[in-house]
Amino acid sequence: MVNRHVIGAHYGLRDWLLQRVTAVVMLVYTVGLVAFLVLAAGAGYEGWKALFGCGWVRVLTTVTVLALLLHAWVGIRDIWMDYVQPLSIRLTLHVLTILWLVGSFVYAVKVVWGV
Numbered sequence: 001m002v003n004r005h006v007i008g009a010h011y012g013l014r015d016w017l018l019q020r021v022t023a024v025v026m027l028v029y030t031v032g033l034v035a036f037l038v039l040a041a042g043a044g045y046e047g048w049k050a051l052f053g054c055g056w057v058r059v060l061t062t063v064t065v066l067a068l069l070l071h072a073w074v075g076i077r078d079i080w081m082d083y084v085q086p087l088s089i090r091l092t093l094h095v096l097t098i099l100w101l102v103g104s105f106v107y108a109v110k111v112v113w114g115v
Contacts, residue, residue: 015074022067029064058112065108069101 040047051057076097084090 015078018070019074022071025067026064026071029060032060052112061112062109065105065112069105073097073101 036043036051040051043051052061077094080090080093080097084093
């Protein structure tokens with residue numbers, strides 16, 4: 001039996017599962033939004049305002065944004081790990097990606113919750 005220590009290889013199943021779960025969350029939210037568009041044909045600003053005035057819609061939107069950002073993190077991180085060889089550049093790209101995603105989440109919360 002050979003003991004191998006491969007850095008970064010332990011993410012596989014967890015990342016695969018995270019990608020699938022976040023994709024399902026985004027799909028369900030999108031189907032719900034499309035259903036609202038179809039059922040509320042001709043809804044203007046007031047209809048959208050009323051929809052996003054509901055607390056549960058805000059919560060679902062925030063959860064979906066979080067799912068989108070986690071989905072993006074796994075994909076972008078894998079790209080950096082696969083195609084950027086110098087460790088210092090890869091680490092810099094990881095940090096910049098994290099900062100961008102956290103900033104995007106903060107901005108999304110500000111927009112959705114009107115903070």
